[in-house]
Amino acid sequence: xxxxxxxxxxxxxxxxxxxxxxxxxxxxxxxxxxxxxxxxxxxxxxxxxxxxxxxxxxxxxxxxxxxxxxxxxxxxxxxxxxxxxxxxxxxxxxxxxxxxxxxxxxxxx
Amino acid sequence: xxxxxxxxxxxxxxxxxxxxxxxxxxxxxxxxxxxxxxxxxxxxxxxxxxxxxxxxxxxxxxxxxxxxxxxxxxxxxxxxxxxxxxxxxxxxxxxxxxxxxxxxxxxxxxxxx
Numbered sequence: 001x002x003x004x005x006x007x008x009x010x011x012x013x014x015x016x017x018x019x020x021x022x023x024x025x026x027x028x029x030x031x032x033x034x035x036x037x038x039x040x041x042x043x044x045x046x047x048x049x050x051x052x053x054x055x056x057x058x059x060x061x062x063x064x065x066x067x068x069x070x071x072x073x074x075x076x077x078x079x080x081x082x083x084x085x086x087x088x089x090x091x092x093x094x095x096x097x098x099x100x101x102x103x104x105x106x107x108x109x
Numbered sequence: 110x111x112x113x114x115x116x117x118x119x120x121x122x123x124x125x126x127x128x129x130x131x132x133x134x135x136x137x138x139x140x141x142x143x144x145x146x147x148x149x150x151x152x153x154x155x156x157x158x159x160x161x162x163x164x165x166x167x168x169x170x171x172x173x174x175x176x177x178x179x180x181x182x183x184x185x186x187x188x189x190x191x192x193x194x195x196x197x198x199x200x201x202x203x204x205x206x207x208x209x210x211x212x213x214x215x216x217x218x219x220x221x222x
Contacts, residue, residue, distance in 0.1 A: 032208045044152075044199065044213040051208045084150060094164045095205060097142075099152040 002027045006100035021072040023087030031091040033070040038084040077107045115214040132200030141183035142201040
């Protein structure tokens with residue numbers, strides 16, 4: 001079975017502060033990990049994926065297989081980063097995407 | 110515009126009715142999905158079709174029946190609607206691979222009264 005845990009339902013930081021959204025996963029094989037974001041009144045969209053190893057909008061995420069984590073980080077949060085963030089895992093022969101319950105990030109001015 | 114589109118955007122109906130939600134993608138993807146997002150914003154896969162064949166069928170009541178007339182379309186028909194069916198339903202598409210991005214539609218907010 002594949003499972004994704006995002007322990008924080010809500011996260012509030014001030015503009016310019018560092019932000020870390022936590023994600024832990026459970027999967028017996030080699031998963032692919034993603035972060036998706038849903039801005040207010042917009043559709044869900046991919047933010048970044050583990051396989052790309054890139055930084056998008058200043059966000060990075062490192063896959064730690066020992067800790068089974070894929071935390072999302074940004075050194076200096078901006079107000080426009082306020083959104084719902086979902087960690088997701090793709091695995092299995094049918095490539096099912098399993099989402100965590102999401103973390104609502106609010107960046108205060 | 111290349112995208113995933115859904116109709117209708119909003120659907121308000123009475124308990125016991127039957128309703129359909131349509132989804133179309135013009136991205137040339139092989140695989141399409143239906144997700145349900147509940148009031149707590151929890152997003153869960155319901156169905157997935159690859160080249161018109163069902164490949165994922167999660168524990169969903171039989172009242173929900175997906176139909177894929179072709180690779181570009183995946184419709185969701187719901188019979189005998191219940192209060193608990195109220196949610197936002199998202200359609201998505203992708204190529205079928207482990208690391209491919211899924212592209213989501215704008216969602217259909219279903220309210221059952």
